Amino acid sequence: MMTAHRETTRRLDLGGVRIGGGAPVSVQSMTNTNTADTEATLEQIRRLKMAGCDIVRVAVPDKAAAAALPEIVAGAGLPVVADIHFDYRLALDALDAGCAGLRINPGNIGAVDRVKVVAREAERKGAVIRVGVNAGSLESAVLENGKATATAMVRSAERHVALLEDAGFESIKVSLKASDRQRTIDANRMWAASHDLPLHLGLTEAGTLLTGATRSAAVLGELLGEGIGDTLRISLCADPVQEVFAGIELLRVMGLRKTGIRVIACPTCGRCADRFDVASLAGEIESKLAVIETTKSMTVAVMGCAVNGPGEARDADLGVAGGRSKALLFKRGEKIGAIEEGRVVETVLAEIEEMLFK
Ligand code: SF4
Numbered sequence: 001m002m003t004a005h006r007e008t009t010r011r012l013d014l015g016g017v018r019i020g021g022g023a024p025v026s027v028q029s030m031t032n033t034n035t036a037d038t039e040a041t042l043e044q045i046r047r048l049k050m051a052g053c054d055i056v057r058v059a060v061p062d063k064a065a066a067a068a069l070p071e072i073v074a075g076a077g078l079p080v081v082a083d084i085h086f087d088y089r090l091a092l093d094a095l096d097a098g099c100a101g102l103r104i105n106p107g108n109i110g111a112v113d114r115v116k117v118v119a120r121e122a123e124r125k126g127a128v129i130r131v132g133v134n135a136g137s138l139e140s141a142v143l144e145n146g147k148a149t150a151t152a153m154v155r156s157a158e159r160h161v162a163l164l165e166d167a168g169f170e171s172i173k174v175s176l177k178a179s180d181r182q183r184t185i186d187a188n189r190m191w192a193a194s195h196d197l198p199l200h201l202g203l204t205e206a207g208t209l210l211t212g213a214t215r216s217a218a219v220l221g222e223l224l225g226e227g228i229g230d231t232l233r234i235s236l237c238a239d240p241v242q243e244v245f246a247g248i249e250l251l252r253v254m255g256l257r258k259t260g261i262r263v264i265a266c267p268t269c270g271r272c273a274d275r276f277d278v279a280s281l282a283g284e285i286e287s288k289l290a291v292i293e294t295t296k297s298m299t300v301a302v303m304g305c306a307v308n309g310p311g312e313a314r315d316a317d318l319g320v321a322g323g324r325s326k327a328l329l330f331k332r333g334e335k336i337g338a339i340e341e342g343r344v345v346e347t348v349l350a351e352i353e354e355m356l357f358k
Helices: 038-051 063-076 088-096 112-125 150-166 181-194 209-225 240-253 278-289 309-315 341-357
Strands: 012-014 017-019 026-030 055-059 080-083 101-104 128-134 172-177 199-201 260-265 297-303 318-322 326-331 334-340
Touching: 012 128, 026 240, 038 055, 038 063, 038 240, 055 063, 063 080, 063 088, 080 088, 088 101, 088 112, 101 112, 112 128, 112 150, 128 150, 150 172, 150 181, 172 181, 181 199, 181 209, 199 209, 209 240, 240 260, 260 278, 278 297, 278 341, 297 309, 297 341, 309 318, 309 326, 318 341, 326 341, 334 341
Parallel strands: 026 055, 055 080, 080 101, 101 128, 128 172, 172 199, 260 297, 297 318
Antiparallel strands: 012 017, 318 326, 326 334
């Protein structure tokens, strides 16, 4: 029986972002700059924040990266999680720097007394620790006949969690990631059936922009639909800002995030070829609207022609339906005029601003 629907998982606070216990599912990403390059890392974090990222993770492989953390945390504007392997001193540096969370596997950072030191310090600082299990790097003791099965992944998480709990630490979330659908789904279902610690969802090595987003959506969507998952990351071999866009869109499709501006566009066909460039207009409108923060929910439709276009455009809060070098503009179901193709983007942005802020 499912016991840990996201409404009933343990509630955590990660630097002001609520996780679990019915909190909205949050979207995470990870920087791919050299963390020690403070300027480049902060610049990327600002772009992630503008795109709607809730929590950012940075790799902390060495002392130089750890030394950059105080400035990164101070300038980030959103909670920073330090990703640490093996060296417990880097975990202590990250906590000192004000990181809201750590992603570590306690079993990898040495003797139990070191785990205790990190746990005690994380407790004192109010930080969250994520136990991040990847199928590709399980300890041999948990393998089933030498295989990294879903059960082995869950066992590994349990062992790491037990180390923290034995040290009296409870602000723990867990991730169970594999690069394939079945193991990821099975491991997360198994975990949710018997533990109340919140789950962070993701696939490892998901792929490039299109393949990675599609694979992640298929797997994470299934879990989210079952009530499993409190935070997520769509891991992509691409600009991490795309991870945020993909994560937010997945939550919207699943009905788990209702705010923001959704852009829909027709797939185009021979009716608009050489007449109205839907793809580039929709792309430009989407990227410009994606960074607008709003608690309202809106739909903007960009349609190619007068066959299906006006109907969809009319149903949206704002819509354009293309014609020969011109477009009809619809606002809340009413046709409000015709505009030159060259003025579509600026007109849509101006109308949206007026609808949102005036
Ligand atoms: S809205 Fe018009 S141009 Fe776009 S796909 Fe439909 S028929 Fe084709």
